[in-house]
Amino acid sequence: MSITSQLEVLRKRIDKASTQAGRSPASVTLLAVSKTFGADAVIEAVQAGQRAFGENYVQEGVEKILALRAWSQAQDPSLAKEGGASPTLQWHCIGPLQSNKTRPVAEHFDWVHSVDRLKIAQRLSEQRPAHLPPLQVCLQVNIDGGPNKAGVAPAQALALAQAVAVLPRLVLRGLMTIPEPAPDFETALAVHRRTRALFETLQASQPWPAPLDTLSMGMSADLEAAVAGGSTLVRVGTAIFGGR
Ligand SMILES: *Cc1c(COP(=O)(O)O)cnc(C)c1O
Numbered sequence: 001m002s003i004t005s006q007l008e009v010l011r012k013r014i015d016k017a018s019t020q021a022g023r024s025p026a027s028v029t030l031l032a033v034s035k036t037f038g039a040d041a042v043i044e045a046v047q048a049g050q051r052a053f054g055e056n057y058v059q060e061g062v063e064k065i066l067a068l069r070a071w072s073q074a075q076d077p078s079l080a081k082e083g084g085a086s087p088t089l090q091w092h093c094i095g096p097l098q099s100n101k102t103r104p105v106a107e108h109f110d111w112v113h114s115v116d117r118l119k120i121a122q123r124l125s126e127q128r129p130a131h132l133p134p135l136q137v138c139l140q141v142n143i144d145g146g147p148n149k150a151g152v153a154p155a156q157a158l159a160l161a162q163a164v165a166v167l168p169r170l171v172l173r174g175l176m177t178i179p180e181p182a183p184d185f186e187t188a189l190a191v192h193r194r195t196r197a198l199f200e201t202l203q204a205s206q207p208w209p210a211p212l213d214t215l216s217m218g219m220s221a222d223l224e225a226a227v228a229g230g231s232t233l234v235r236v237g238t239a240i241f242g243g244r
Contacts, residue, residue: 003041007050010240014028028227028232039063042067043071045240045241052092053091053092055109056095058097093111094235095114106123106125107127113137113140113176113235114176115140116140116151128169134171137172139160139172139175139176141154141157144191158202162206174213177195177216185224188225189228191229192225192230195230199215199230215232220236
């Protein structure tokens with residue numbers, strides 16, 4: 001199936017999952033995870049109406065951001081103005097971040113979902129260029145305690161959120177999780193509900209400088225359970241672009 005048809009199928013899946021959960025389909029953003037696929041695949045998705053893209057690998061992501069900016073400008077020279085990683089597209093860094101790789105992320109991406117320690121957040125804030133809007137960030141939470149997994153422990157999430165929220169060039173927007181693959185819907189849903197409970201605890205804990213409105217959870221295999229559990233943003237690669 002073409003990327004265009006896969007996107008249509010996926011939007012129907014999201015609509016159905018939202019409706020079944022008693023939610024508006026508009027309350028769930030689709031992030032197309034284009035890692036390992038080239039700029040051509042992203043262009044096809046853009047032509048099908050997709051605007052938000054997720055990348056895991058910094059260098060690969062930056063190359064695509066630049067390629068897509070050149071492509072957009074060739075399509076419409078009026079888009080060649082300053083500001084934003086791209087005038088029309090939104091780029092989300094969702095992969096693990098090392099502190100020596102933060103600069104290109106701060107310089108090119110619009111969002112980062114994988115902030116799991118203060119040092120990374122401080123570097124991103126310091127390195128965010130003054131002419132760009134602040135970087136939108138989610139804290140990655142290790143919700144199911146996988147020992148080798150990135151992510152702040154749930155018990156440390158509030159302290160990290162408080163420290164990140166006051167950094168001048170970042171805007172804290174919410175949480176992100178990558179749970180272990182679950183054998184069935186109910187198991188997946190239970191984990192997603194735990195993440196939502198943590199998210200709601202954070203939301204209610206204090207007034208935040210910007211609304212915490214983003215709960216980034218759910219991928220190709222578990223997006224229905226994630227939407228039922230309260231996800232506001234699903235990150236989908238395989239079901240759009242095919243296997244990697
Ligand atoms: C690859 C990846 C995805 C997409 O996974 P699929 O199973 O291909 O939909 C989502 N989130 C993160 C953090 C990823 O690395």
